[in-house]
Amino acid sequence: MANNESMYWNPILETMPREKLRELQVKKFRRIFEWAYNNSPFYKKLYKEAGIEPGDIKTYDDIKKVPKTDKGMLRDVQTRPPFPYGDMLAVPLQQVTEFRQTSGTTGTPVYQADTWQDWEWWAENWAYILYAQGYRDTDRIFIPFGYNIFVAFWACHYAAEKLGAEVVPGGVLDTEARIMKMQELKCTAFGATPTYVLGMADTARKIGIDPASIGIKRITCAGEPGASIPTTKKRIEEAWGAKVYDHIGATEIGAWSYMCTAQRGLHVNEAMFLVEIEDTETGEIIDEPMKNGKMVITAFDRIGKPCIRFDSKDVIRWADYDCECGRTFRIIDGGVVGRADDITKVKGVLLAPTAIEEVVRSFSELSDEYEVIVTKKGDIDDIMLKIEIKPGFENQQPDILNRLKDLLRVKTNLGYKIEVHPYESLPRYALKAKRFKDMRQH
Amino acid sequence: MAEQYKIDEMDAKIKQIRKTAEELQQLGGNIEAVKKNIVRLLASTKMLELNISDVKLVM
Numbered sequence: 001m002a003n004n005e006s007m008y009w010n011p012i013l014e015t016m017p018r019e020k021l022r023e024l025q026v027k028k029f030r031r032i033f034e035w036a037y038n039n040s041p042f043y044k045k046l047y048k049e050a051g052i053e054p055g056d057i058k059t060y061d062d063i064k065k066v067p068k069t070d071k072g073m074l075r076d077v078q079t080r081p082p083f084p085y086g087d088m089l090a091v092p093l094q095q096v097t098e099f100r101q102t103s104g105t106t107g108t109p110v111y112q113a114d115t116w117q118d119w120e121w122w123a124e125n126w127a128y129i130l131y132a133q134g135y136r137d138t139d140r141i142f143i144p145f146g147y148n149i150f151v152a153f154w155a156c157h158y159a160a161e162k163l164g165a166e167v168v169p170g171g172v173l174d175t176e177a178r179i180m181k182m183q184e185l186k187c188t189a190f191g192a193t194p195t196y197v198l199g200m201a202d203t204a205r206k207i208g209i210d211p212a213s214i215g216i217k218r219i220t221c222a223g224e225p226g227a228s229i230p231t232t233k234k235r236i237e238e239a240w241g242a243k244v245y246d247h248i249g250a251t252e253i254g255a256w257s258y259m260c261t262a263q264r265g266l267h268v269n270e271a272m273f274l275v276e277i278e279d280t281e282t283g284e285i286i287d288e289p290m291k292n293g294k295m296v297i298t299a300f301d302r303i304g305k306p307c308i309r310f311d312s313k314d315v316i317r318w319a320d321y322d323c324e325c326g327r328t329f330r331i332i333d334g335g336v337v338g339r340a341d342d343i344t345k346v347k348g349v350l351l352a353p354t355a356i357e358e359v360v361r362s363f364s365e366l367s368d369e370y371e372v373i374v375t376k377k378g379d380i381d382d383i384m385l386k387i388e389i390k391p392g393f394e395n396q397q398p399d400i401l402n403r404l405k406d407l408l409r410v411k412t413n414l415g416y417k418i419e420v421h422p423y424e425s426l427p428r429y430a431l432k433a434k435r436f437k438d439m440r441q442h
Numbered sequence: 443m444a445e446q447y448k449i450d451e452m453d454a455k456i457k458q459i460r461k462t463a464e465e466l467q468q469l470g471g472n473i474e475a476v477k478k479n480i481v482r483l484l485a486s487t488k489m490l491e492l493n494i495s496d497v498k499l500v501m
Binding site: 010011012013016020023024027028115116117119120121124271272301 | 447449481482484485486488489492493494496497499500
């Protein structure tokens, strides 16, 4: 880093004293609330029915009175004009320049409208992320994703340009071609889902390239929790010889958090977002650290289709530590630790699929892929884990299975049937992996 | 931290940029090349406002 180079994209906001930050959040919340109230028929109706109007938001505690929104509402508004977004829209349709949609893994996709200002805002938020992760104008960044209707790494691309970095779009190339292009151009960084990053390393080895030899210095992961799962992160870092940083965002929210170079938890960009953690049983807002709850989030500056007190169902917790980087933005510990709607009871035990990933990825004898299938036989739940053993370790199978069963029992309090599949026979994913399959009738 | 930066001066310049852009938009009338480029200029200006001018909300 040059002597006069800042550690921060915006040192004023990123190191603002917390009491000032809280004051700023209340003022910005009131501003987006007023915008939505005055410009979005959906929000106006929601707030009028709740008997709340912009003048009622004076303190942080007042924010709790504002009704939440959820994905069901986002889908429901799409049945009303203007097509295809519905009456949550807060700008005339001709101001919309960007269409994106959610992946639809939890139901009907949500269509997201953004104005050009919103798109600048997306890139701005990603600029905070990339800068905090050490990206600079000297980087050559490869973006190996499909450049399609999913927001994925679109804003990463624009933010990298904003930083002055050189961007190589790896759009329609297949995985082999992407690796060869990264090697040829001596790319220094790239971003993808953890699943795909691991898959790329496998592919590289198959074509005789050691991924660690390519010269990648940093990798930004998003879309899945893997980069915050220590065993998965370690696998990626060892495979690529690079630092791996997590980032969490969502189509309907924005790019709201990032791991910095200290690699300890993820900062919430509190100048641009308000994150509240809600106790799933009492509905109270959790302020104390290390207590899980579901995230309710507001994007302060997204005007096309505002995101206000959105119940994301992501389970997160505040960290009980500060970051050495000096940012005052609060940290969430361990990334998204689960989903309120996919932490499920199996045999009466609460199970978060991320706990299984943590165990499987801690076995160096196992491949990166696995699959979990929950079924019901009569009244009894059955949980099956499908794994692959790496070539060269087949003769250790009994020992591996015994150790795996024991560790799974310790970490998840459940007994598993384990099925060993031939190496490379389980499905491989380029975007979000679907490894947890609950086949029970609910 | 905020005290070591010239926030008032920066904010004043940002306001000038917005004012100039909006005046140019008016002058441009129905010239699409002006209108649409001003939309982009104002979006970038907004990012400066979020980064700098908003700090004045808590000064």
